[in-house]
Amino acid sequence: MRQITDISQLKEAIRQYQSEGKSIGFVPTMGFLHEGHLTLADKARQENDAVVMSIFVNPAQFGPNEDFEAYPRDIERDAGLADNAGVDILFTPSAHDMYPGEKNVTIRVERRTDVLCGRSREGHFDGVAIVLTKLFNLVQPTRAYFGLKDAQQVAVVDGLISDFFMDIELVAVDTVREEDGLAKSSRNVYLTAEERKEAPKLYRALQTSAELIRAGERDPEAVIKAAKEIIETTSGTIDYVELYSYPKLEPADKMEGKVILAVAVAFSKARLIDNIIIDIREMERI
Amino acid sequence: MRQITDISQLKEAIRQYQSEGKSIGFVPTMGFLHEGHLTLADKARQENDAVVMSIFVNPAQFGPNEDFEAYPRDIERDAGLADNAGVDILFTPSAHDMYPGEKNVTIRVERRTDVLCGRSREGHFDGVAIVLTKLFNLVQPTRAYFGLKDAQQVAVVDGLISDFFMDIELVAVDTVREEDGLAKSSRNVYLTAEERKEAPKLYRALQTSAELIRAGERDPEAVIKAAKEIIETTSGTIDYVELYSYPKLEPADKMEGKVILAVAVAFSKARLIDNIIIDIREMERI
Structure with missing residues (x-):
């Protein structure tokens, strides 16, 4: 597994995959990996020639009262888990590289957001849509993997991909459960x-x-x-x-x-x- | 030259170009082609293996007081001109196909819009950014061509491409002028x-x-x-x-x-x- 922090190095690696005609499975995460993430990586591994996982704690999707700074991070442990799960490229960009300078354009998610958890997280899904648009354009995945545990996020990503005609297959993966049925978390x-x-x-x-x-x-x-x-x-x-x-x-x-x-x-x-x-x-x- | 109206047919043609490793030059227009457009197509022809031109009068970039209905259209004449200019694919989608159903996500251009012509065209560049995001994702161009006659539009597209890490080279083409210097229009x-x-x-x-x-x-x-x-x-x-x-x-x-x-x-x-x-x-x- 290669861990890549630099955007131009990632682009180079993606171009290489493309020139070899390889399909790319993409698993975007905020790190602190658990079994849910690894199930996504597993499925991506089965269905694609190459697997790219990103770890990026996205400041744009945290509200003013949500603790971006306190979000748990453990890149070293994550890298080990990702490697074991068969990830080929672990992309870990810096916030500065993902959001250089002032924003020229923003995305607003107009639908599917004012219900469920989104109701109390104003702007959260706008931040999700922006970072995924950036990541999708960088990774240019054949398929992108999201867990149905956050079914609202899957719905928003579905809206983003279909509205903008992104050439990506959205793969929604069933929630992983304990033996007694409790959703893993x-x-x-x-x-x-x-x-x-x-x-x-x-x-x-x-x-x-x-x-x-x-x-x-x-x-x-x-x-x-x-x-x-x-x-x-x-x-x-x-x-x-x-x-x-x-x-x-x-x-x-x-x-x-x-x-x-x-x-x-x-x-x-x-x-x-x-x-x-x-x-x-x-x-x-x- | 192939004229394509159907989105899935366009995708198929683009996939074909990509599998052949061909570079794609893209000239997005609203039709009623004049020498400015043809200069863009010319340059795209020189710099790429394949040239895609789109003709789409984009309702989203017209204000309530701007006459979308009256915008001049002459697809037959345009097709002849595009063919002569060496365009390989003329993409002429319907408004219904480009904007199916209700919008899930919208783009707002936050900068570079409140000056020059943009000052009096509230929302105009949001509409431009949305339709270009859709078209870019469909055509997946290597290079996209815009005339510097509308230098503000070029600036907005530059912001869009760089903010979203779109893998597209923006080519800004000098204004075409009459012999006495008047910008062609x-x-x-x-x-x-x-x-x-x-x-x-x-x-x-x-x-x-x-x-x-x-x-x-x-x-x-x-x-x-x-x-x-x-x-x-x-x-x-x-x-x-x-x-x-x-x-x-x-x-x-x-x-x-x-x-x-x-x-x-x-x-x-x-x-x-x-x-x-x-x-x-x-x-x-x-």
């Missing part, structure tokens, strides 16, 4: 022993609601209520349980096409999120 | 015979000011005044005579690096623009 370690026992109920709630839909339920309120009832048996506080069309994230009153049921629950020291995406057409076909 | 036909005789004074004014700088003048006001005095001997009304750094379009008080002196003059039925870009360093080196 670096935040799980902040759960108390008691909370850890309750936490799998988030996914059980999502599954129960999906079961209801499968059984024919088409009233969004009833679907949401069923999930809430299960989550309310935990000690956590519900931030939201919401149902939308996917990936447009519009009201799912009609319950057709794909829908997403997403939850955010605050425990004493960890706020957990999870979601399930259900394809209504597929269910009706069965 | 489809609007020149709206000049009366009397105005047509006066119009070359715009360029003469620019040249005179450039001469002053060459002679050592470093006071922007003095440079602007000299140009104004000449233009005021015409029957036209000065809209602006302005001097900025180039391509940043910031105040040129220091008169260093590249500067642009630009004019806009309203005649009875035509508003003419012209500009001259002066490299102060080059002058000092001589």
